[in-house]
Amino acid sequence: MLNTLDTAIFTLALILCVGGLYRMWGRIRLGAPEDRSDAPAKRRSYLLSALLGHRKIRKEGVEGRNHYWLFLAFLAMLLLIVIAQLPISLPWWIAGPIALLVDILGFLGFLGVLLLAKRRYFEKPDRLDEKFEDSWGLLLLILLFATGLLLTGMRIAVAGDVWNIWHPIGFLVSLLLPAKLSAALVGWVWRIHLLLIVATIALLPFGKLSHVIFGAMNIYFRNRGPKGAFSALDIENSEVFGVGQVEHFTWKQLLDLEACVRCGRCQSRCPAHNTGKELNPKQVIQDLRSHLVAKAPAIRKGEGDSYETPMIDGGGVSQEQIWDCTTCRACMEICPMEIEHVDKIVDMRRYMVLMEGQMPEELILLNKNMENNFNPWGVGWSDRNNWMARRGVSPRILSEEENPNFDILFWVGCAGSFDDRYQRVVASVCRILDRAGVSYGVLGMDEKCCGDPARSTGNEYLYQSMVMENIAAMDKLGVTKIVTSCPHCLKTLDKEYPQFDGNYEVVHHSEFIQGLIDDGKIKLNGELPGRFTLHDSCYLSRYAGITDAPRTVLAEAGVKDLAEMERNLENNFCCGAGGGKMFMEEEGERINVNRTKEALSTGADTICTACPFCLTMIGDGVKAEKKEEEVSVLDMAEIVEKAMV
Ligand code: SF4
Ligand code: SF4
Incomplete structure (x- = not known):
């Protein structure tokens, strides 16, 4: 229990802390309203698992683990402060294990914070910048843990504590401390330790440590909507569109x-x-x-x-x-x-x-193209169906009168319709669907750009007008399930069309083809020579969470040597095309070339993609590196078609 003076100091520190946090909260409240109050139980359990699991940063290895130990030590310290306030003594079988936990976690926290300081001040990774608050924050924590360990050691040295079995680290420290010196200094060390705790509480809102409050709040209030869906603007009733202030x-x-x-x-x-x-x-x-x-x-x-x-x-x-x-x-x-x-x-x-x-x-032209011809390249709308004859396929063009019965709508996308190279990919998809006997059709002239380039470049007005027309066309035909080979269309149709009452089951061709293989509807020869690498598309891996299907399909198709890039799966490096960048000039080092170099460094003779934008960007990267004679860039559908027997 604390004496009156200590209690007064603690209270003052708490007032400073709450005052500082309140100031920060006051700034947050200046924002516009938004409802993030849904599913409180799910939010709580997500927060708890995020905090206790430290999932994201523990993946990073040593550095993540150091922070994790520090976090657990912090929790242990809080537990100790609470227990110290209890008016009763706990029985040994409760107090003992708690003391053991605090002793060990305190030591690990001390080590963790030392290693974090070493990383910041000696290894100096580029991503860390330096501010005064970082130094005092780390120093405070180092001193806090150091005095905690010293205090336990001194107490054991002075009293020959019978419970030192519960303080193994403190006991080891006590072996280094003369009993007399410990007896003389233990009171001072306790006071310094207390002051450090008080300082940590008081300074919590004024530096990085505030993340223990606002970071936790931010995780609690995270967006629980479909991953990556941008919010829908109320075009009719808003006075301000987007954020300018x-x-x-x-x-x-x-x-x-x-x-x-x-x-x-x-x-x-x-x-x-x-x-x-x-x-x-x-x-x-x-x-x-x-x-x-x-x-x-x-x-x-x-x-x-x-x-x-x-x-x-x-x-x-x-x-x-x-x-x-x-x-x-x-x-x-x-x-x-x-x-x-x-x-x-x-x-x-x-x-x-x-x-x-x-x-x-470039975006002025992009918008004009989409307004006039409903595709970002601006190719005449009347040419939308020409790809079929050019590539020798004839999927059914769905209409209420002529083709009312079908299971699947194959969403061709603008790249599939107009891009010379990608037309070959959608033709491969059609031949795979034909071989599997899938009942499917396409919208033909009724398919307009899904709207992704308009929305991601800020033209929500144009985006919504295209969405409404596409939904009207699909609902007229009674579409319920869509297959698309474009991850951008996938994200838009699957996660954003429901904002406008367009509700469909949308599947990427990688997963659909995997289903056809699993159901035995297509047979593959299981032998594709050469080395392959797979470039994960951002919109497939991070937005849709699909990383297994392309790999499984490639393995089924007979790819025996798949050399993974270091930046792969959901940590993949972008090809540089998303967010409308496909249609904009790029200054300096090109993102696609950076990525292509990584792909080429695997020694692969085939780079596999599963997205029209990636196919173009990586293809351009291979040309920029003058490797087009040696290295092919193929969509996974083309690889599957090659392997079909
Ligand atoms: S906490 Fe800040 S610096 Fe760290 S990843 Fe998030 S936004 Fe970036
Ligand atoms: S380009 Fe940079 S800022 Fe934009 S989404 Fe990717 S990582 Fe984030």
């Missing part, structure tokens, strides 16, 4: 800013940052936060609109950063705080396009 972000988006611990994991995975572009997702979050902190007093006074520094191209982010993003989601996948970078970037794009009419020149 920091207070246009919702409170949850502002909570993201406070939850960031500047760990830089997002930056280390970002394809734009890794190829020298201006965009750095960590910096975006940090700069938006600085802008929020600076602007908050003006917003509170109701003077947000007249604040002199604009958020975009002023105090927060630049337009260049906003347009650098490929929406690959690598940042979000790795962020331990579940911060939602991509949604913010798309919201700012929406503002630039719909409110300011500002966008890169």
Whole structure:
């Protein structure tokens, strides 16, 4: 139990802590409303498993484990503080194991924080920047754990504690300490230890340590909707489209800013940052936060609109950063705080396009193409069905009158319809479906771009108009199940069309083909010579969570030598095409070339993809590396067709 003075000091520290947290919460509340109150029980259990499991960062190996030990030690410390306040003595069979746990975790926490400090100050990884708050935060924790261990050791040295069986680490420390010296200093060490605890509590909101509160809150309030679906704008009733001022972000988006611990994991995975572009997702979050902190007093006074520094191209982010993003989601996948970078970037794009009419020149053409011809390349709409004759396939073109009965709609996509190279892939898919006897058809001229390039580049108005037309065409035919070979169409049709009452079962061709193989509807010869590598598409691996099916299908097709790239599965490196970047010029090192070099370094003679954008980008990368004579770039459907018997 604490004496009156200690209790007063603790109370003061708590007041400072709560006051600081309240100030931060006050900034978060400046955001627009958003409902994240659904499924509280599921949110609680997710938070608990995220905290106790530390799933994301433990995957990283040593560094992740160090943080995990530190976290557990922190919990143990809290437990000890609570127990110390109990007015009763616990029986030995409860107190003993708790003491053992605290002793061991305290030591592991001490080691963990030392190793984290070593990493920060000696190994200096690029992703970590340095601020004063980092130094004092680490120093505070090192001293806190060190004095805790010393204190236990001194107490054992002085008293010859009969319970030292429950303090093995403390006992080892006590062997180094003379009893007399310990007796003289133990009171002082206890006071210093107490002051360090008080300082940690008081300073919690003023540095990185605040993530123990706001990080946990952010994980609790994470988006539980379909993974990667962008929010639908209310075109009819909104006065402002997208986000042009920091207070246009919702409170949850502002909570993201406070939850960031500047760990830089997002930056280390970002394809734009890794190829020298201006965009750095960590910096975006940090700069938006600085802008929020600076602007908050003006917003509170109701003077947000007249604040002199604009958020975009002023105090927060630049337009260049906003347009650098490929929406690959690598940042979000790795962020331990579940911060939602991509949604913010798309919201700012929406503002630039719909409110300011500002966008890169290439996007003006892209929008015009989609408005006039319903495809991003701008090929005449009337040519939409020409791919069938060109590639020698004749899928049924569905219509109410002529082909009312079918099981599957094959969504061809704009690349399948208009891109010379990808037409071959959709033709392969058709031949596979024909061979398997699948009852399917295509929409033909009634299929318009699914809308992905419009939505991800901020033109929500155009996006919604195409969505409504596609839904009308599909509902007229009674479509219930769709197969598509494009992961961008997959994400849009599956996760975003339900926002507009377009509800269908949507399957990527990799999973559908796997089903055909499993059901024995197609037979493969099981022998494909040569070395292969597989480039995972961001929209397939991270948005749809599909990484097994392409590998299983390749194995079934007879690929014996699949050389994996280091950046694979859900940690894959983007091809550089998403978020409309396929249609924009790229400065500096090209993302697709960076990725292609990695693919070529496996020694593969075939690079396999499962996305039309990836096929084009990796194909261009192979040409840029002058390897097109030696290395083929194929879609997995083409490989399956080759292997069919
Ligand atoms: S956004 Fe997430 S991953 Fe990036 S620095 Fe912040 S906490 Fe780390
Ligand atoms: S989505 Fe991809 S490109 Fe965009 S910020 Fe995140 S990691 Fe970078």
